[in-house]
Amino acid sequence: MPRRSAAASTATTTTTANNNTIITKQAEEIKARVHSHAARTDENFKVGVEVEVCLIDKRGTPIDARPVIERLRHYHDVDFEYGICQLEYRTQPVSFERLARLNSQFEEFIEHLELIINKVYKHHNVFPVFLGSNPSPHILKDGLITKKPRYLRLARWQSRLPDVEIDGQEFKAVHVAAAIQGFHLHLQGRNPNFTAQMFNHILNLIPSVILLGANSRLLAGRVFSLHEPRIYLYDQTEQQNSGFPGVSRYLGGVEDYIDYIISRKPIVAKDYFEMVKERHDDARIQLNTGFYRVETRVMSVQPTPKTMMAMIEFFAGYLHRAIHEERVLRPLPAIREERQAVVRSGFNAKTHFNMIETLRSQLAYARKGLSDLGVKPDFLSILENRLDNKTTAGEYVARLWQTKFNGSMEQTLQEVVSDIWERTKSNQPIS
Numbered sequence: 001m002p003r004r005s006a007a008a009s010t011a012t013t014t015t016t017a018n019n020n021t022i023i024t025k026q027a028e029e030i031k032a033r034v035h036s037h038a039a040r041t042d043e044n045f046k047v048g049v050e051v052e053v054c055l056i057d058k059r060g061t062p063i064d065a066r067p068v069i070e071r072l073r074h075y076h077d078v079d080f081e082y083g084i085c086q087l088e089y090r091t092q093p094v095s096f097e098r099l100a101r102l103n104s105q106f107e108e109f110i111e112h113l114e115l116i117i118n119k120v121y122k123h124h125n126v127f128p129v130f131l132g133s134n135p136s137p138h139i140l141k142d143g144l145i146t147k148k149p150r151y152l153r154l155a156r157w158q159s160r161l162p163d164v165e166i167d168g169q170e171f172k173a174v175h176v177a178a179a180i181q182g183f184h185l186h187l188q189g190r191n192p193n194f195t196a197q198m199f200n201h202i203l204n205l206i207p208s209v210i211l212l213g214a215n216s217r218l219l220a221g222r223v224f225s226l227h228e229p230r231i232y233l234y235d236q237t238e239q240q241n242s243g244f245p246g247v248s249r250y251l252g253g254v255e256d257y258i259d260y261i262i263s264r265k266p267i268v269a270k271d272y273f274e275m276v277k278e279r280h281d282d283a284r285i286q287l288n289t290g291f292y293r294v295e296t297r298v299m300s301v302q303p304t305p306k307t308m309m310a311m312i313e314f315f316a317g318y319l320h321r322a323i324h325e326e327r328v329l330r331p332l333p334a335i336r337e338e339r340q341a342v343v344r345s346g347f348n349a350k351t352h353f354n355m356i357e358t359l360r361s362q363l364a365y366a367r368k369g370l371s372d373l374g375v376k377p378d379f380l381s382i383l384e385n386r387l388d389n390k391t392t393a394g395e396y397v398a399r400l401w402q403t404k405f406n407g408s409m410e411q412t413l414q415e416v417v418s419d420i421w422e423r424t425k426s427n428q429p430i431s
Contacts, residue, residue, distance in 0.1 A: 019270050026272040027262045030287055034192045034254045042291055045316050045373075046093040046188040049102065049308070051109075051130075052181035052301055054086045055117070058125040058414045060136035060221065062144055071116045076109050080146045082154075083178030085134070093188060096316060099309075100378060106305030107427060114425065127417045130424050131397065132181055132214075132300025133230050135413055137221030139179045140171065153268040154278070164236040167224050173237035179220060180230040183213075183301040183308060185315060186286065186293045192254040194323065195285060195292035199257065200250045201322045202283045204330050205315065206298050207338035208359045211346060212383050213311060214394040215300040218416070221409055223398045227346030230300055234280050235343075242280040244336050250329055254292065257285045282339075303393050303420050306429045310379035314366045317377065321369030347390040359387055385431040393430040 055063040062085035069087050072078045077090040089109050094101055110128075117126050129135065145155050154177070161173035189195030216230040217223050226232055235243040247260050261275050269275040273288045282298040296315065302308045321327070334352060341349035349355055363384055370377045386392055400419060405412045423430060 019266060022270070023262055023266065023272050023275060027258050030272065031255050031258055034258075034287075037192055037292070040191040040292075042188060042190050043095060044188065044190045044194070045096040045320065046291075047096065047099060047102065047312055047316065048093040048186035048293075049091045049312070050182075050184040050186075051089045051106070051308070052081055052086060052183070053089065053113070054083065054129045054134045054181055055126055056085065056129060056134065056136045056413075056417065057121075057127070059410050060138055060413045062134070062136055062139055063121065063124075063126050067120045068113070068116055071120065072112060075112050080148060081181075082146060082151050083134075083139075083144050084146050085139075085144065086146075086178065086181065093186065096373060096375065099312065099316070099375065102312065103305050103309045103379075103427075106308060110305070110425060125414075127421050128424070129417060129420070130181075130301050130303045131218065131420060132183075132216030132394075133219040134179045134181070135218045135221065135417060137409060137413075140175045140220050142175075144178045145174075150268075150274075157267050158237065161237060164233060166226060166229055166232065167222075169220075169222065171233060171237070176233045176237045180216065180233065181301045182230075182297055183299045183311070185296045185312060187296070187315065187319070189292045189294065192292050195294060196251040196253050196257065197323050198294045198319055199283055199285055200329055201319050201327070202294060202296060202315070203245070203250075203332070203335060204322075205318060205362065206244065206282050207335060207342045207355065208362055209296075209299055209311065209314070210339065210342045211349075211355065211359060212314075212386050212392060213299040213302065214346065214392045215302060215397070217394045217398045218401055221413065223401050226344055227349075227392075227394065228300070228343045231298070231343050238279060243282060244339055245281045245283060247332070250332070254285060254287070258287075300394075303424050304429050305427050306379050307382055307393070307431075310382040310429075313370060313375075313377050313380045314363065314383055317366035317369035317373070317375075317380070318362055319369070320373055321365055324369075324372070327365075346392070346395075356387070356390075363387065382429045382431045389431065391431070396430045 055065050057063055064084050065087040069078050079088050081088045091105055113128055155174050158174040163170045163172055189198050210228050214228040219229055251257055267278050269278045276284055283296050286293045286295050338351045341351050400416050404415045
């Protein structure tokens, strides 16, 4: 590799210093705004959602999502994602009293998605995949990154990182983001202090939502032994700078979160808001709108709208009651340990605490919180059934693959993806 010239190194150093100055100045301005908003009374628990989907054909070939995105934009808020076969669907924030409306929005999106795919690829059998990871064996190839400046800058950085390994198989760091899909919630807080409390209590839920929401054991044509390989890959490919937020203590306020963000070394970020986005923390506080919101990023996309709704109910019900009652926060080291154990071993995870009983208590707590809010929990029972049966969508998909595999990768892939897609369209939860 040719050496960079002294002039190029000096220019890079100068640019980095300028960016750091911009980030520090922005952080101070944002802190001042946060301080002035201490007494705000915005509406709590307005919920917005991001759903990431990938497209493959019956042979497992990744399919360019661009023509689908361009047509879907007439009906829904959709955008490009890191991989060319990925798309992201976003909902506008809705009031908690209208939460059930999100289920209908998900169903409408899926209906339009199918119609447009059938029009665009009418002579080509294409499946949308809501599995948290791309099952195609062809997804680990070069040339599958969307040509947008931010993604290309990240790709250049990731191309310099070492490979990672799961079950004896190596992955290039630059391939991972194009192979996995998430389900993100944006939860609005009443004011900055309430939002910081939401962030703290969300950290307490992270092992539980990984346990119940795992949906990605089938990745790149293979079933992996980890309960949630998607998270493991993210953690490793970003050199363990992502994942569970690297806070040393619970937030005393949003200002503490701002300090946490600017304490990190920028990778490709040019300002504070890019700093927040450039690492994939399980939860992060969004300050780039006129409101105060926490975004959760820990979950795989769920295969059905009803299951996505169940996750939303779990978060909102639990957070309402936990903050209202000032529930005691668990030690951060214990949660980090549980998170690692669950990613690897799922319901068989061994930790200092009984994960099953912790989760059972949290689900009951969420049900009470929904009742306090005057909301009938229409979907939470899906998660309660998963806990009782000690199963997830990920386990269902893994068993389906192992049952149907007959030596033909293409045929098995088509049968598995078709099975899940029918459940997605009919909104038939896997529990």
